[in-house]
Amino acid sequence: MAGKFDPVPGTGDIWEPEASEWVFLENAARDVFQTYSYAELRTPVMERTELFVRGIGEDTDVVQKEMYSFEDRGGRSLTLRPEGTAGVIRAIANAGLNPGEEKRIFYNGPMFRGEKPASGRRRQFHQVGVEAVGSANPFVDAESILMLLHYLDRVGVTNRRLLLNTRGLPEERKSVEDVLSGYFSPYTDQLCADCQRRLQTNVWRILDCKNEGCQPIIKQAPVISDYLSQESRQFFSDVCDALSRVGVEYEIAPRLVRGLDYYQHTVFEVIHDGLGAQDAIAGGGRYRLNVPGLKKPLEGVGFAAGTERLIMARQHEGQYQPARMGPDVYLANLMEGAIPEGLALAEKLRNAGWRVYAETENKSLKAQMRKADKLGAMVAVIRGEEEVNRGVVTCRDLTSSEQTECTEATLHQWLEQHVAGAVGTAAC
RNA sequence: GUGGUUGUAGCUCAGCCGGUGAGAGCGCCUGGUUGUGGCCCAGGAGGGCGGGGGUUCGAAUCCCCUCAACCACCCCA
Numbered sequence: 001m002a003g004k005f006d007p008v009p010g011t012g013d014i015w016e017p018e019a020s021e022w023v024f025l026e027n028a029a030r031d032v033f034q035t036y037s038y039a040e041l042r043t044p045v046m047e048r049t050e051l052f053v054r055g056i057g058e059d060t061d062v063v064q065k066e067m068y069s070f071e072d073r074g075g076r077s078l079t080l081r082p083e084g085t086a087g088v089i090r091a092i093a094n095a096g097l098n099p100g101e102e103k104r105i106f107y108n109g110p111m112f113r114g115e116k117p118a119s120g121r122r123r124q125f126h127q128v129g130v131e132a133v134g135s136a137n138p139f140v141d142a143e144s145i146l147m148l149l150h151y152l153d154r155v156g157v158t159n160r161r162l163l164l165n166t167r168g169l170p171e172e173r174k175s176v177e178d179v180l181s182g183y184f185s186p187y188t189d190q191l192c193a194d195c196q197r198r199l200q201t202n203v204w205r206i207l208d209c210k211n212e213g214c215q216p217i218i219k220q221a222p223v224i225s226d227y228l229s230q231e232s233r234q235f236f237s238d239v240c241d242a243l244s245r246v247g248v249e250y251e252i253a254p255r256l257v258r259g260l261d262y263y264q265h266t267v268f269e270v271i272h273d274g275l276g277a278q279d280a281i282a283g284g285g286r287y288r289l290n291v292p293g294l295k296k297p298l299e300g301v302g303f304a305a306g307t308e309r310l311i312m313a314r315q316h317e318g319q320y321q322p323a324r325m326g327p328d329v330y331l332a333n334l335m336e337g338a339i340p341e342g343l344a345l346a347e348k349l350r351n352a353g354w355r356v357y358a359e360t361e362n363k364s365l366k367a368q369m370r371k372a373d374k375l376g377a378m379v380a381v382i383r384g385e386e387e388v389n390r391g392v393v394t395c396r397d398l399t400s401s402e403q404t405e406c407t408e409a410t411l412h413q414w415l416e417q418h419v420a421g422a423v424g425t426a427a428c
Numbered sequence: 429g430u431g432g433u434u435g436u437a438g439c440u441c442a443g444c445c446g447g448u449g450a451g452a453g454c455g456c457c458u459g460g461u462u463g464u465g466g467c468c469c470a471g472g473a474g475g476g477c478g479g480g481g482g483u484u485c486g487a488a489u490c491c492c493c494u495c496a497a498c499c500a501c502c503c504c505a
Contacts, residue, residue: 115429
């Protein structure tokens with residue numbers, strides 16, 4: 001298409017009415033998270049590259065091949081944040097956290113990952129997320145999950161599954177990997193090509209393989225929890241018990257390990273059927289994260305939910321109901337010299353709370369009425385020579401086609417009768 | 429990064445075994461007598477077929493390259 005200048009791959013423009021969806025989701029997140037005593041934090045969209053390398057882990061996919069990194073004019077390597085946690089931890093460390101002090105934070109904004117775009121996957125995507133930092137208590141994990149579910153309820157995403165797992169501590173995790181590798185290695189020839197690769201890159205994923213040939217082998221695989229310490233098992237069961245006691249349904253997913261190195265103990269994901277291959281709408285877990293300049297890593301638990309995917313889920317569940325965008329009042333003008341006065345009237349109406357589109361072009365009434373209709377206006381207020389000379393205005397209800405004359409004094413009352421519902425909606 | 433599918437008016441798409449002039453629906457603009465929308469009718473604007481190269485007397489239609497989109501693998505939001 002000649003003359004078109006496409007946005008960068010994996011990014012895009014969000015127009016109304018979809019933009020209203022975004023506002024809805026962001027506001028709902030703020031409302032819900034604040035009821036859990038979390039406070040908003042806005043961190044920069046770019047950080048020093050080292051923050052992510054150290055924080056997320058050198059060997060992760062994210063760091064190795066997905067970061068948007070560049071050198072700034074001072075020769076520093078900066079990176080567009082691929083996730084929110086590292087920046088939050090950096091901010092908290094920067095502000096100072098006393099021993100024993102807790103901070104509960106939520107954030108919202110764009111993240112960047114240089115992956116191949118697909119359904120539900122963009123290079124610039126958006127997350128609302130939370131972090132509870134400074135506590136090593138399993139019930140904080142449980143509450144964090146409750147908060148996520150609360151949020152999903154609030155935005156109408158009810159058709160979902162909560163997957164839960166524990167990674168134990170880093171040392172334990174290593175030994176579990178060794179156990180798994182040791183178990184699968186002898187069967188290498190019998191595993192599918194994907195699993196043969198996974199044996200080298202990510203043993204855990206073999207547990208998730210759908211290939212029939214691999215199933216018999218997987219079924220006999222060692223049970224992960226058997227190789228965790230008593231403490232880790234206790235931690236996880238505390239989380240699970242707390243959730244059960246609140247009546248939360250979850251599935252234990254042994255192969256759920258997540259891609260970032262900083263996680264330990266609890267990890268979880270919420271998935272939604274019908275979103276295609278990218279079915280996770282939210283995910284998170286407990287972590288221990290070190291950032292440059294910190295002597296000791298900070299421990300916390302948090303999650304992030306993908307706004308794009310929440311919108312997809314809402315669409316899937318018939319929750320997607322974009323708000324009416326049109327103005328309440330279309331102010332038509334039929335007199336060449338009267339446009340400035342029309343603008344003045346429009347200002348008065350706006351001050352009273354009405355949404356007003358004031359016509360500034362001179363065109364036929366027919367054209368103006370068409371435009372009023374096209375804009376989705378509730379009423380048209382017409383000012384022509386006849387009206388101006390007599391100090392009135394013609395009011396037409398575009399739904400009922402009822403039409404009368406009003407003075408400026410009676411106009412407000414007429415508007416309330418004819419667009420009251422719309423104003424009520426707008427005020428919410 | 430790999431693979432599959434796709435790329436024609438603002439949008440959805442037809443045309444594509446090469447051969448007069450590039451189409452439809454929707455949308456948009458104007459008009460259907462003098463100041464009135466949504467329905468209907470009539471006109472009109474708007475693309476040269478993602479881009480580049482090649483084959484051919486001749487290509488939107490064939491070949492190559494490239495870009496982009498979508499979907500999938502991988503991973504995850």
